[in-house]
Amino acid sequence: MSKLLVALMAVLILASCAPQASTGPASLAVFIPGTLQGSPIYEMLDAGARKAVAEVPGAIVKTIEGGFNQAQWGEQIATLASSGEYRFIVTSNPAMPEIAAAAAKAYPNQKFLILESYSDNPSYATLAYNHRELSYLHGVLGGLLAAERKAPAVLGLIAGQEYPDMNNAIVPGFEEGLKAVSPEGKVEFRVVGNWYDAAKGAELAKGLFDQGVSVVMPISGGANQGVLTAAKASGRAVLWYDTDGYAVEPGVVFGSGRILQDKAAYELVKKALAGTLEYGKPQMVGFQEGYLDYVTDSPTFVQLVPEGPRQKFEAVLADFRSGKTQLEMPLSR
Amino acid sequence: MNRRTNPLASGIGTLVALGLALGLAVVLLAVLSPNPAGALRAFFWGPVSSGLAWGNLLNQALLLSLTGLAASLAFGAGAFNLGGEGQTYTGGLAALALTLVLPVAWGWGGILAALLAGVMAGALLGGLSGWLKVRFEADEMITTFLLSASAVPFVNAVMTGPGIGAAQSMLIQSRPAPEAFWIPGLLAPSNLHVGILVAVPIVVVFAVLVNHTPWGYRLRLMGRNRDFARYAGISTGIYALVPLGLSGGLHGLAGALGVLGTQHSLVQGFSAGWGWNGIAVALIARSNPWAVLPAAALLAFLDQAGRSVVLQGQFPFQLSALFQACILFFITARRLHGRPL
Numbered sequence: 001m002s003k004l005l006v007a008l009m010a011v012l013i014l015a016s017c018a019p020q021a022s023t024g025p026a027s028l029a030v031f032i033p034g035t036l037q038g039s040p041i042y043e044m045l046d047a048g049a050r051k052a053v054a055e056v057p058g059a060i061v062k063t064i065e066g067g068f069n070q071a072q073w074g075e076q077i078a079t080l081a082s083s084g085e086y087r088f089i090v091t092s093n094p095a096m097p098e099i100a101a102a103a104a105k106a107y108p109n110q111k112f113l114i115l116e117s118y119s120d121n122p123s124y125a126t127l128a129y130n131h132r133e134l135s136y137l138h139g140v141l142g143g144l145l146a147a148e149r150k151a152p153a154v155l156g157l158i159a160g161q162e163y164p165d166m167n168n169a170i171v172p173g174f175e176e177g178l179k180a181v182s183p184e185g186k187v188e189f190r191v192v193g194n195w196y197d198a199a200k201g202a203e204l205a206k207g208l209f210d211q212g213v214s215v216v217m218p219i220s221g222g223a224n225q226g227v228l229t230a231a232k233a234s235g236r237a238v239l240w241y242d243t244d245g246y247a248v249e250p251g252v253v254f255g256s257g258r259i260l261q262d263k264a265a266y267e268l269v270k271k272a273l274a275g276t277l278e279y280g281k282p283q284m285v286g287f288q289e290g291y292l293d294y295v296t297d298s299p300t301f302v303q304l305v306p307e308g309p310r311q312k313f314e315a316v317l318a319d320f321r322s323g324k325t326q327l328e329m330p331l332s333r
Numbered sequence: 334m335n336r337r338t339n340p341l342a343s344g345i346g347t348l349v350a351l352g353l354a355l356g357l358a359v360v361l362l363a364v365l366s367p368n369p370a371g372a373l374r375a376f377f378w379g380p381v382s383s384g385l386a387w388g389n390l391l392n393q394a395l396l397l398s399l400t401g402l403a404a405s406l407a408f409g410a411g412a413f414n415l416g417g418e419g420q421t422y423t424g425g426l427a428a429l430a431l432t433l434v435l436p437v438a439w440g441w442g443g444i445l446a447a448l449l450a451g452v453m454a455g456a457l458l459g460g461l462s463g464w465l466k467v468r469f470e471a472d473e474m475i476t477t478f479l480l481s482a483s484a485v486p487f488v489n490a491v492m493t494g495p496g497i498g499a500a501q502s503m504l505i506q507s508r509p510a511p512e513a514f515w516i517p518g519l520l521a522p523s524n525l526h527v528g529i530l531v532a533v534p535i536v537v538v539f540a541v542l543v544n545h546t547p548w549g550y551r552l553r554l555m556g557r558n559r560d561f562a563r564y565a566g567i568s569t570g571i572y573a574l575v576p577l578g579l580s581g582g583l584h585g586l587a588g589a590l591g592v593l594g595t596q597h598s599l600v601q602g603f604s605a606g607w608g609w610n611g612i613a614v615a616l617i618a619r620s621n622p623w624a625v626l627p628a629a630a631l632l633a634f635l636d637q638a639g640r641s642v643v644l645q646g647q648f649p650f651q652l653s654a655l656f657q658a659c660i661l662f663f664i665t666a667r668r669l670h671g672r673p674l
Contacts, residue, residue: 029646062646070504071596071603075389078522079644082385095503102522106385162493163503193489194505194601 025058026273029086032065033073033093040243041261045092045115048265056273068196070095078103081110088272090265092116094165097124111279113268115261118331122280125272127264130286130329131165132173133320134257137294138239139177140316141255142215143185144309145237149214153178153185156208156216158227160195168330174217188213192223201226209234217241228252246300254304256295264291288323354663361659365648372642379641380634388523392595394633395532396587400611401618401625402536403583408620409543410576411556413474416462417584417608419481420455424585425592426488427454429599430497432510443514444593451589452582458484459581463574473577492599499598507599516594526594540622552576584608613661
């Protein structure tokens with residue numbers, strides 16, 4: 001009986017290890033390292049990929065939510081790759097090249113399109129955004145708002161965690177922007193320690209407000225909500241980092257940057273489906289290339305930011321859009 | 334002989350519960366999935382559909398065997414260890430931290446030392462609750478839970494702190510252990526590794542100890558009736574402290590194996606659910622160590638099946654947890670098992 005069981009198991013394992021065909025219509029998995037709901041940046045990723053797939057007859061796309069436990073993403077990515085069902089796996093996260101490395105090694109025919117990351121792995125097509133430029137502009141606006149409020153030139157930045165892009169590009173860029181308008185200015189940096197704890201976000205924000213900080217920028221996922229609540233209660237201003245956030249908490253969000261992830265996803269997937277996408281050649285894009293922007297045409301922005309600072313800010317923004325001003329994104333890999 | 338003592342009757346009860354659970358799975362998949370046929374295939378075939386899937390399934394089953402055995406030992410002695418999550422996590426930290434200071438020339442010796450460090454860390458955390466129970470009559474359900482709840486944020490803070498944190502990683506994780514201390518993997522790139530195979534002899538040894546030795550008899554007597562055990566001259570203090578210490582140690586071992594065998598560094602949340610799922614395994618096994626392996630295999634299959642359905646795009650992420658909870662409800666229903674813990 002036991003021999004029979006062992007034999008059956010061996011047959012099952014061997015049968016299941018057989019390579020699977022990747023022929024047929026182009027198929028694509030969008031892997032969300034988190035959940036779609038409440039994550040505009042991932043909603044844009046999904047929308048962009050789906051738009052590109054819709055233009056190719058017969059192409060198939062499935063969206064898979066990986067949940068919030070980063071320790072499980074590697075296993076999930078490897079499982080997707082091992083299924084052989086998807087010609088392309090599309091995802092977005094700076095950590096994903098590291099997480100998918102084992103799967104890329106084990107399944108060399110699997111191609112990965114990874115946004116918000118930068119890697120020369122030949123299995124990856126990666127595209128990274130110039131966070132130094134985006135955070136610089138936030139710093140400029142924050143400095144102008146603090147000056148307008150006659151507050152100390154101190155801005156708050158609350159992050160979910162410390163990571164290379166945060167330490168090497170976002171915090172320095174934010175401070176550079178602030179110093180461009182207030183040379184004596186400084187940034188108070190706080191870390192939540194995770195990407196979901198709204199209570200901790202509120203606590204950190206309140207601590208900053210008690211120190212006289214009048215403008216804060218949260219980049220902390222679900223903890224952002226706590227920062228908004230604290231800012232609303234204290235009458236302070238919030239800068240929303242990478243999606244149009246004016247409606248998230250009206251009257252509290254004074255400025256909003258924007259990463260055009262939908263555009264990037266659409267273009268990458270379209271090239272991948274057409275067979276013209278280059279792998280192993282990472283791209284870095286910013287304002288001039290049209291993948292970053294600042295939402296200045298919102299009535300809320302016009303209403304909340306007085307004309308003087310607004311004009312100064314838009315002049316700086318115009319220089320970035322035209323390419324007259326460019327900042328080099330430090331590569332942390 | 335009633336259902337409480339008749340193994341055949343309780344075995345039938347478990348099979349009925351399993352049948353109901355799988356029936357519920359089929360109904361849920363049919364009702365909630367946009368592609369019921371594909372979802373059912375993903376559910377039943379996904380966990381065994383490839384070498385990778387087998388590796389992940391076996392690894393999870395063996396890990397859950399350790400945490401399930403840990404919970405069973407405590408339950409069997411009448412102690413409720415609700416701190417498995419923190420004990421597992423702390424075991425992982427201890428193992429990782431030791432590998433960062435040991436000379437790489439130690440090789441397998443270093444791996445064994447790190448595993449032992451994981452066991453000790455978990456045992457200390459579990460044993461502390463046992464000591465509090467013996468010394469102050471503190472309810473171990475509360476102390477194990479609170480100590481665990483404190484340990485998790487502590488480990489989270491330490492893993493990114495000076496000397497341990499990975500400065501150049503985009504993940505919330507520690508520096509990796511030196512490669513010399515990585516336990517060799519099996520069925521790459523699955524999570525399976527040779528170290529986890531130790532779970533089988535450990536379960537067998539404890540099953541023999543609990544069921545066929547005077548020590549095990551006294552332990553079981555403690556679990557059934559503490560007052561009677563005391564009147565029988567059994568040192569109830571020792572039998573409150575030791576099972577919790579052992580339980581913590583086994584949880585710590587699971588954490589250490591997860592770090593050295595699978596993740597190779599301390600990744601935030603790497604052991605999420607292992608402690609709680611160990612309790613579920615103990616419930617399914619009715620705290621009988623002999624039943625831990627099949628119970629863990631069943632739970633691992635259900636978990637991998639749920640993940641497979643989500644990964645095949647057939648199911649929303651949040652519903653997978655609900656789905657597993659419904660299944661566990663049936664399987665752990667005491668009424669069907671016919672016997673209390």
